[in-house]
Amino acid sequence: MTRAVLSLGSNLGDREGHLRLAVRVLGRAVERASVVYETPPWGDAGQPAYLNAVVLVSDPEASPHDWLERARAAETEAERVRDPERRFGPRTLDVDVIAVCDADGRPVLSDDPELTLPHPRAHLRAFVLRPWHDIEPAAELPGHGPIARLLAAPGLAGDVAAMTPRPDLALEFTE
Numbered sequence: 001m002t003r004a005v006l007s008l009g010s011n012l013g014d015r016e017g018h019l020r021l022a023v024r025v026l027g028r029a030v031e032r033a034s035v036v037y038e039t040p041p042w043g044d045a046g047q048p049a050y051l052n053a054v055v056l057v058s059d060p061e062a063s064p065h066d067w068l069e070r071a072r073a074a075e076t077e078a079e080r081v082r083d084p085e086r087r088f089g090p091r092t093l094d095v096d097v098i099a100v101c102d103a104d105g106r107p108v109l110s111d112d113p114e115l116t117l118p119h120p121r122a123h124l125r126a127f128v129l130r131p132w133h134d135i136e137p138a139a140e141l142p143g144h145g146p147i148a149r150l151l152a153a154p155g156l157a158g159d160v161a162a163m164t165p166r167p168d169l170a171l172e173f174t175e
């Protein structure tokens with residue numbers, strides 16, 4: 001049994017459709033989905049705006065690695081193409097595993113480059129922390145503390161303010 005926080009992002013093609021596709025691939029594992037946000041590109045400015053959201057998922061059968069497999073399956077369905085020249089470049093769909101807890105609610109930590117937990121750049125990304133905070137306000141990012149505190153830090157204030165909620169694009173999932 002594991003629970004995970006997954007971040008969804010898309011800035012190419014049918015962005016909304018790609019986020020919906022990810023939720024469909026994750027299926028009944030989805031427990032909560034955040035509001036969708038329109039966000040300026042982070043890390044590589046020369047690309048279109050993203051739609052971002054966060055989902056909380058759980059599955060009695062899933063190992064931490066299974067979440068990475070499911071993330072990749074959704075990216076493949078969205079026909080994501082990787083550009084080795086642009087690490088933070090545009091993509092049809094990005095699904096990142098932000099954090100995983102085991103059956104006892106303990107955070108899973110990993111420095112394996114194939115699946116690093118928590119995600120090594122999550123604490124720098126308002127597009128991850130703000131939607132996560134919306135659906136789990138008391139959450140902590142292991143090694144970094146409460147996400148509410150990270151969001152309030154001066155370094156992220158500009159990025160948080162630049163995010164636009166898109167309630168017109170609510171993600172549906174089976175409760």
Ligand SMILES: Nc1ncnc2c1ncn2[C@@H]1O[C@H](COP(=O)(O)OP(=O)(O)OP(=O)(O)O)[C@@H](O)[C@H]1O
Pocket residue numbers: 068082087088089094095096097098112113114115116117118119120121
């Ligand atoms: N927590 C994680 N979530 C997703 N991928 C991870 C994680 N930790 C390590 N990886 C590895 O990172 C590699 C690159 O993933 P990907 O192409 O999605 O990166 P990216 O989305 O361009 O960058 P970023 O991870 O900063 O968003 C993958 O092969 C994957 O195995």
Ligand SMILES: Nc1nc2c(c(=O)[nH]1)N=C(CO)CN2
Pocket residue numbers: 008009010039040041042043044050052087088089094127
């Ligand atoms: N706003 C925003 N910027 C990004 C995103 C993303 O999902 N949203 N994903 C990236 C991939 O690493 C790079 N930059």
